[in-house]
Amino acid sequence: MSTESNDREHAAYDFAHVQEKWLPVWDRIEPFKSGRADDMRPKKYVLDMFPYPSGDLHMGHAEAYALGDVISRYWVQKGFNVMHPIGWDAFGLPAENAAIKRNEDPRIWTYENIATQKASMRRFACSFDWDRVFNTCDPEYYRWNQWLFLQLYKRGLAYRKDSAVNWCPGCQTVLANEQVVAGLCERCDTAVTKKKLNQWYFKITDYADRLLDDMEQLEGKWPEKVLMMQRNWIGRSMGANVKFAIDGLPEPVTIYTTRPDTLYGATFFVVAADSELAAKLAAGTEVEKEFNEYLEKIKAASDIDRLATDRPKTGVFLGRYAINPVNGEKLPIWASDYVLADYGTGAIMAVPAHDQRDLDFARAMKLPVRVVVDTGEEDPNETGIATGGDGVLVNSQGLNGLKKEEAIQKIIAQLEKDGLGKASRNYRLRDWLVSRQRYWGTPIPIVHCEKCGEVPVEEKDLPLQLPLAEGLDLKPKGTSPLGAATDWVNVACPKCAGPAKRDTDTMDTFVDSSWYFLRYPSSTNHDEPFSRKDIDTWLPVDQYVGGVTHAILHLLYSRFFTKVLNDIGMLDFNEPFTRLLNQGMVLMDGSAMSKSRGNLVRLSDELAHHGVDAIRLSMVFSGPPEDDVDWADVSPSGSVKFLSRAWRLSGDVSSAPGVDFKSGDLSLRKATHKALNDASFAVESFRFNVAVARVMELVNATRKAIDSGCGAADPAVREAAEAIAIMLSLVAPFTAEEMWERLGHAPSVALAGWPEVDATLLVADAVEAVIQINGKIKERIEVSPTITDAEIEALALAHPTIVAELAGSTPKKVIARAPKLVNIVA
C-alpha cells in the first residue's frame, strides 16, 4: 500500500463527493417504493405532516424529516413494506399574498416552491415514495374536497348560518375558532374582531362525544399533552337546562347550569348582552336606549380586551324579572358581556355565593348573595371569594343536608318530573367555519339560484375549477375575489336552468389536510377520492410525525373527517392516526428562529458546511425527539468527526464479505449484538438519541478491537462494521451506503435488513455486582450473570471487606438481587 493511498484512507471522508455519488444510484434503485404488486412484506404506513410550500426547506423541516426517516427506514430494515409518502399542502394565504406582491398567479409561486422543496428533500435523502406525490391545489385533488363537501352537505353536516364570526382585518377573511390564538389571527397576529355574516359550517359538534370518547384508543399512543389539549378544546360539561318564566312575557327562558343544586342560591339572572334574547327583552322598554348604548360599547371592545379576566364586570338592568321555578322568587334580569351568547343558551341564573364571576358581578351591582352550600369555608359575603367546592346543602328546602352530587341528582329528577328542566350537556367546541373570502383555495361547489335557492353542483361536473387569477384583483377587500370573475360566477341553475350565481367563497385549507392521508395510497385514482381496497390495505396511519402546533386544528379536523367517512361507510376504522410523535422545534439561542430576530440559521448553509448526514445526525442525537433543539447547543462538527470515524472502520476491515462471524472474537461479537438489541429497543421507544449513543459505543469498541485487540482481520470486526453501517443507515444514509460499498456489498444498505440478534450473545460472561451496607456501596465483585440470590448473598457475607465492616454483628436483613446487588441491613 503506497503512502499516498494510506493518506487518503485516513483523511476525513469527502461528504460532498459521497452525496453526489449516491443520489443517482438511489434514483435508479428506488429503495423506498411501496406497494409493489409482488411485495409480500407486512405493511406499515409512516407519515410526515406534509409541508406548506413557502420557500425552501428550513431547519424545522430538517428536524421533522430526519426523525420521520429514522422511523421509516427502521421499519424497512425490519422487513416491512413501508409507505412513507409526501405531498404539498399548497392552497393558502402565503401564496396569495406573494402573488399580490409579485402581481402574478399564485400557481406560479406555489409550483416553483414545490419544485425547490422537492429537490431539497431528495438531497436531504428523505426516504419518500416519490410515486405518490400530489398537491392540494391540483384540480385532481381538490375535486375530491368538493365531492366530500357535497357528501357532508347531503347529510346535513355542511350548512350555512348567520352568526357573529371571527374576522381578521389583516387577512380580510373569517377564521375558524381554532385559528384564533389568544384573540389574534393565527396567520398574521392581527387582533380578531367580530362580524355578522352568513357562512358555511361543518357540524363537528355532532361528533363532540365521539371525538372525546374515542380518545381512549389513543391513550399511551399519542402524547398525553395533545389528548389533554383536545379534551379541553372540546370541553364537555355536564349539567341541566332549567326553564325560568319571565314576568310579563308568555315564553319562558331556558338557562344552562352545571350546578342545578344551587338553584335556591340564585339571586339574579343574566343574559348575554349581544344575544337576540337580550335585544328582545329590552325592546320597547324604558331601558332600551341605555341597553343599546351598552351594546355599542362592548362591541367596540376587541377580543383582546375581553381576555383580561380581571377586568371589572359591567351590565345593564333590563327592568324585568325571571321567576325561580323552585321557589317562585323574582330575580332581576341583567344584560352583561360576561355571559357568552354562543355557549349554552346565552342566559344564566346567577349564584354569587358559589360562582366567582357571579359574585364579582353581584358586588359591583350591589346584588344579594345567598349561601346554599356549606363548604366549611368563610362566608363569600365577607371574603369576596365564592365557594365552589363540595359541601352540605343549606337554605334549600328539600335539598338541605344533601351533598353536592346527591343534590344535583335529586333536583334534576325533580325538575324533569315537573317539566321545568332536564339533564343536559354542553361543549366548548363550536361548529367549524369553513368559508373563506380569499382566492387561493377550493371553490365551494354550491350555486345560488333565485328560484331554487341553494343548489349543489352535480358530482359529474366536478372539479369545479378555480378560474385563473389573471384579470382578478386578489387584494383582500372583505369579499371573495372570485365575485369579480363574472363568466365564472354566472351560471345556469343545475336544477331549473334559470339564472344563478356560484358561491364565491373558498374552503378553509384545513379541509384539504383533513383527509390527505387517505389519498396517498390511491393518489392516481381518477374515479374516487380513494379506493376501499387501498384503504383496507394501508390505513390507518401506523405512525404520524409532526409538530405540536397542529394539536387541535389539523388533528381534530382529521379525526372528525375520519368519523364522518366511517359513518358514510367509506372506511371501517374511526381513528386515522394510530401513533403520533410530536417533534420539538429547532431554536437558536433559546428562541424560535426568525429573520427579524436575527437568529436565523439557514439549512442550506449548514448542509454545505457539514454535509447532510452530519446535520441529520446532529438533529437526532441532540436529545429526545419531542424536545426542542437549540442549534447553539449542538455540534455538527462533532457529528462529522464521528461519521468519519465510523467510515474509517469500513476501510480497515480486512476479512472477506460473507465470512462466518461465528468464529469471531467473542467480546466484540457480544458488543455488536448488544448494540443491535439496544438500538432496536431505543428506536421503537422513540429514544433515537440513545440509539445513536449505542452505535457510538460500538464504533469505539470496534476501533479498539482493530488497534489493540483481535485485529482487523477478525470476522467479528466485519460483523461489527456491517452492523454499524446498517444502524447508521437510519440516520446517516450517505455514510452508511459508502461504508456498505467499501465492505464489499452492493447498494442499497437501506435494504440490507436489520441483523438477527443472537440471544446467546446478549449474556455477559461476568457482571459486576455491588455490595451495599444500609444502601451504601462498600464493595464490588465479579459474578456470573446466572448466579442465584442465595449464592450472591453468601459471596457478599463472606467477603473480607464486608466481614470487617460488620465487625461480628449479625445483619438484621439481607436483600439479594442477583446478579446485580446485595444490600445488607446492619
Place this chain on the structure above:
RNA sequence: GCGGGAGUGGUGAAAUGGCAGACACGCAGGUCUUAGGAACCUGUGUCUUCGGACGUGCGGGUUCAAGUCCCGCCUCCCGCACCA
C-alpha cells in the same frame, strides 16, 4: 384562575424503584507532527484531613434501597381563558 409538562455536571443529555451523570459537546494535559481547526491517548460533579463525605429545584414521607413512587411548596415552559 383552570389544565398539562418539566427542573440532573460548564453544555446537550443517560438511568424496567437497585452502581447517578451512559453517549457526546466543551475544556485541560499528552503522543505523533514543519504545522494542527487531523488522528490517537489520559483526565474532567462538589468538597476532602486522600480514609472518605456530599450530590438529581426546596421540605417532608413510603422503602432494605428514591432522580424515579406519595404529600406540600418554589421556579420555568406549554395549552385554555368570563364556557356558568
